[in-house]
Amino acid sequence: MKNLSTIDGVIITELRQITDERGSVLHMLRCDAPEFIRFGECYFSEVLPGAVKAWKRHRTQTQNFAVPVGRIRIVIYDDRIESISQGQLQVLELGRPDAYLRVRIPSGLSYGFTCISVTPALLANCTDLPHDPTDGELRDADDPAIPYSWTLETGMDSNA
């Protein structure tokens, strides 16, 4: 799974974890990273066990996700009409220590995530543009246009 994306423009990067008996230092994003565009905003999305936050799609904003706490399943769907990977669906699990990854999701892709750990997870996001409520489109978690069922995967009600 690591460093492999089946969707055009998605970049998966292994992040450094500097182990320390007092607690690890966990890299996220530097301004000199090859895929860094610009800094728009940093925020966190807490996800409670079993909860689903899906689907979202941005017109212009790029996401850079990492999961420093807990474990999250992210699903990305390419419904861009002119994409070479149009119709592709990618499922990724993010969490320490084996999958401490940064996932860059360019604009135009649909994505959602769920917490698959028994304790709350924290998804961190460093975007290239600050939050603009007119930039994001929301769809129901059970929207039939996307071939993925959160209900089957989580065993929980997926109404977001």
Added chain:
Amino acid sequence: MKNLSTIDGVIITELRQITDERGSVLHMLRCDAPEFIRFGECYFSEVLPGAVKAWKRHRTQTQNFAVPVGRIRIVIYDDRIESISQGQLQVLELGRPDAYLRVRIPSGLSYGFTCISVTPALLANCTDLPHDPTDGELRDADDPAIPYSWTLETGMDSNA
């Protein structure tokens, strides 16, 4: 405590927590925040219960701290020779929901932190310059030049 700093240049800002039954969205930093300088790096420091990470001082880098998970006590000491608040020590507790704050610490100040929650805490930092090992100075947690005892406060061995 909130929005009050006794040390020149330290800025404490209350951050927005957008409550959601699936997990909250937690603001950290936007590029259009009044005190935003530039983006250097975003990283996380996990701090295990009772562990102390102290003391650190940067020559040029500015820190922007927030604590989205667990609870942390941060201590800042002004040992800048020409500062109007030289000799001041400030102790802050950061954590949700009552103290979800961003603390900006300019270069030249000494700071350290400890986890005061029973579960691990996560300190997030958005700096204005990427990490440069020659920029930071480390001192022992029990350095007598700083009038603060981590041992007394935490009841634990403070050797960092």
